[in-house]
Amino acid sequence: MIVTQTRFRGALLDPTQAVPEGLLDGADQPAGRRFAVYRNNVVVSLTEALQVAFPLVYKLLGAQTFARLAGIYVRAHPPSSPLMMHYGAALPGFLETFEPLAHLGYLADCARLDLALRAAYHAADAPALAPERLQCAPEALVGMSLALHPATRIVRSRWPLYDIWRLNNEADAPKPRAVAQDVLITRPEFDPSPHLLPEGGALWLESLASGQTFGAAHDTALAAVPDFDLAQALTLALQTSALTDDKTKDD
């Protein structure tokens, strides 16, 4: 009996399928439990990869619930790449429609925050924008294009996402407020960290990232959020190394 990789794989991810005939133990008997070693390795190793990738989701769910979620997810969404640093990209969308955890409405955004932190960790290195670069005539500043640092990520949420992160990562963090919070993730050196964005800040940074000039991005943010505080958003962006210098054009 020839055991093709298609047959092997089918039984590997579906424990209700019989162990393929043609697989033997040392006494030439059907492999039985020995096949379960591979079944177990796949699910356990992928569950561990998800646990590393989603520390906030793991903390919120606890080990048992996380393992049950992972057991279902890894069979529904096996990796499409050998780079475990990319595995789990579909988890936020999966959580959006996962009935057993529907009562935790904020969970999908927590997964997005975990993914953003991991992406920032592995992102390319680049110099942060030095504040002195913005010390120029107002007309020049308005026309300037600024790029986001390659490690910078923005997660918009209708949940108090930043407060939820703090509550699970800082001692004596306050209880989450009942507000929507957008989160900025930056990586000044090697360790990414989340920051609470002021209202309109996410749109302002996304406008800069899309190529709008400093002045146009300000106008975009103001149009959506009339009391958008540019000074506050800019200070946060500079202090957290959210911007980079390598694509800066001051014409």
Added chain:
Amino acid sequence: MLDNSPRFDHLPAAPGVGYKPQHFDELRAEPGPVAWLEIHAENYMGDGGRPIAQLRALSEQFAVSVHGVGLSIGGEGPLDPAHLARLKHLVGWLQPASFSEHLAWSTHGAEFLNDLLPLPYTDETLARVADHIDQVQSTLGCQMLLENPSSYLAFAESTWSETDFLSELVRRTGCGLLLDVNNVFVSATNLGLSARDYIDAFPLHAVGEIHVGGHDEETDEHGTPLLIDSHGAPVVDPVWSLLEITLAKSGPRPILVEWDTDVPDWPTLRSEADRAAKALSPVR
């Protein structure tokens, strides 16, 4: 067939360890007998940040062996050209002393199954694996080492012994071999074979690196011992003995201590490297 000069003698015939980021500072300050490090290629394929920065720093102090776990050399489908390109990029900038991969498969269609899955030893598998090794060696421009697997089961359809299969791959492709003596011990126990006979039949002339590591002990439904290659425990005495037997026949080789799960503190891992150094001393 690759006729470049062998690359596998670039690793020192000394102890090495599998690199774990939590050991970064202590490893550099107090390496003990550790002369080289092995990294899992796939963990260093990001764009930047700490992993790449640490690897650059480590490569100034230690020889580095790049060990792939994701190429699926035994896969029925073609090698993933995107993954080959990532390997070429890593090997290009790092210029490691060695590149190795596994006699196993892990990719099916677009899926990556994140385990080293077993192969039947048939003429068909041999031809396919040889083609894939040729492709890797011509892409990377250097010889690669192929590692013997740890087996939990065998295929009824196999017509080659594992040692003959590996010897034939060496003959056809010019690749070298990575001999994992813990895998030999695990497979021999699980399949009721003799580890000594396996070493006797192994083409030791082609061995560019040796692995030792820990395993877990379980039993199957018949009460027969079933060893699991966990890399999560100290190397057991019978595996150290098998290493000594191997070295007595092969002469000195680079020896890697693998410890990938429940990773211990640096002094514990270093003491395993001390033991590898002790195993090397009689054959120097």
